[in-house]
Amino acid sequence: MGEYENAQQLDAVFSAMADATRRAILARLAESDARVTEIAGGFTISLNSTSKHIRMLERAGLVRRSVRGRDHVLSLDATQMQSAARWIQRYQPFWEDRLASLDAFVTRKRVAANQGKKNR
Amino acid sequence: MGEYENAQQLDAVFSAMADATRRAILARLAESDARVTEIAGGFTISLNSTSKHIRMLERAGLVRRSVRGRDHVLSLDATQMQSAARWIQRYQPFWEDRLASLDAFVTRKRVAANQGKKNR
DNA sequence: TTCATATTCACCCATAAGGGTGAATATAGG
DNA sequence: CCTATATTCACCCTTATGGGTGAATATGAA
Structure with missing residues (x-):
C-alpha cells in the first residue's frame, strides 16, 4: 500500500x-x-x-x-478527518472480504440446518 | 452526534x-x-x-x-477499522461543506476580480 | 542432548498524555 | 479605576509510549 x-x-x-x-x-x-x-x-x-x-x-x-x-x-x-478517512478507506476491501466470508459461512450453516427442516 | x-x-x-x-x-x-x-x-x-x-x-x-x-x-x-471508518464518516458532510464553501468563495472572488478592482 | 532460531520478558531511559491546582493575563463592564 | 469573567501559563503527579539492551523461554534441527 x-x-x-x-x-x-x-x-x-x-x-x-x-x-x-x-x-x-x-x-x-x-x-x-x-x-x-x-x-x-x-x-x-x-x-x-x-x-x-x-x-x-x-x-x-x-x-x-x-x-x-x-x-x-x-x-x-x-478537512484533516478526510485524510484519516481516506487512509482507512484503503482497507475497506479487507473488512468487506471478512464480512463476505462470514456471510458465506452463515449461509452455509443455514443451508446445512435446512436439510430436512424448512423455515424463514 | x-x-x-x-x-x-x-x-x-x-x-x-x-x-x-x-x-x-x-x-x-x-x-x-x-x-x-x-x-x-x-x-x-x-x-x-x-x-x-x-x-x-x-x-x-x-x-x-x-x-x-x-x-x-x-x-x-x-473489522475494527470499519468501526473507526464509521465514526469518521459521520463528519463527512462537514468536510464536504467546507470544500463546497471554499469553492464558492473562490468563485465569488474570481467574479469580484473580474468586475474591475474589488479588494480589501 | 546440544545448538540455533523465534519470540517474549524484565528492565532502563526519555518524553508525552491526562489529570489536577494556583497564578497570571486579557478583556468586558460598571 | 476596579472588579468579574475567559483563558492560558506554570507547575505537580501518575501512567503510557517508544526506543533500547540482555536474559529467558520455546521450539526446530542435528
Missing part, C-alpha cells in the same frame, strides 16, 4: 481522535461553534484540562480558533 | 493507528500474513520494539496472531 501521505499529520489526527473527551468535543462542535468555557461545561474535568484537549485538537488541525475579545470561539474543521 | 460506540475500543483503535510504524505494519499485513521477524526486517528499530508495536495492534484488535511452533504468524483484521 502507498505511503505517500504526511505521516506526522496522520499521527496527530489519529492521536487527537484517540481520546473520548476529544471525540466528544468534536461532536459538540459539529452542532455549533462554541467557546472554551461552553465546551468545558459539558465535562466533569477541569477547564484547564479541557483547554489542553482543545489545544491538541488545534495542533491536529481539527479545530480552528477565532479570538473575539476575551472569548475564544472554536469551530470544527473536518 | 450519537455516542453509542464503544469508546474504549475506539480509543485503542485510533491510538494504534496513530503511529507511522504501526500503520506500516498494517500495510505490510495487507499484502500477506507475516511472522514477527519478517515484519521487523522492514524497519530500522529493534525486533523487541516491533514486537511491542504488534502487541498494541493486537490489543486494538487490528491484528490476529496464530502460533505455529516457534513462529507467530500475524494477519490483518480490518
Whole structure:
C-alpha cells in the first residue's frame, strides 16, 4: 500500500481522535461553534484540562480558533478527518472480504440446518 | 452526534493507528500474513520494539496472531477499522461543506476580480 | 542432548498524555 | 479605576509510549 501521505499529520489526527473527551468535543462542535468555557461545561474535568484537549485538537488541525475579545470561539474543521478517512478507506476491501466470508459461512450453516427442516 | 460506540475500543483503535510504524505494519499485513521477524526486517528499530508495536495492534484488535511452533504468524483484521471508518464518516458532510464553501468563495472572488478592482 | 532460531520478558531511559491546582493575563463592564 | 469573567501559563503527579539492551523461554534441527 502507498505511503505517500504526511505521516506526522496522520499521527496527530489519529492521536487527537484517540481520546473520548476529544471525540466528544468534536461532536459538540459539529452542532455549533462554541467557546472554551461552553465546551468545558459539558465535562466533569477541569477547564484547564479541557483547554489542553482543545489545544491538541488545534495542533491536529481539527479545530480552528477565532479570538473575539476575551472569548475564544472554536469551530470544527473536518478537512484533516478526510485524510484519516481516506487512509482507512484503503482497507475497506479487507473488512468487506471478512464480512463476505462470514456471510458465506452463515449461509452455509443455514443451508446445512435446512436439510430436512424448512423455515424463514 | 450519537455516542453509542464503544469508546474504549475506539480509543485503542485510533491510538494504534496513530503511529507511522504501526500503520506500516498494517500495510505490510495487507499484502500477506507475516511472522514477527519478517515484519521487523522492514524497519530500522529493534525486533523487541516491533514486537511491542504488534502487541498494541493486537490489543486494538487490528491484528490476529496464530502460533505455529516457534513462529507467530500475524494477519490483518480490518473489522475494527470499519468501526473507526464509521465514526469518521459521520463528519463527512462537514468536510464536504467546507470544500463546497471554499469553492464558492473562490468563485465569488474570481467574479469580484473580474468586475474591475474589488479588494480589501 | 546440544545448538540455533523465534519470540517474549524484565528492565532502563526519555518524553508525552491526562489529570489536577494556583497564578497570571486579557478583556468586558460598571 | 476596579472588579468579574475567559483563558492560558506554570507547575505537580501518575501512567503510557517508544526506543533500547540482555536474559529467558520455546521450539526446530542435528
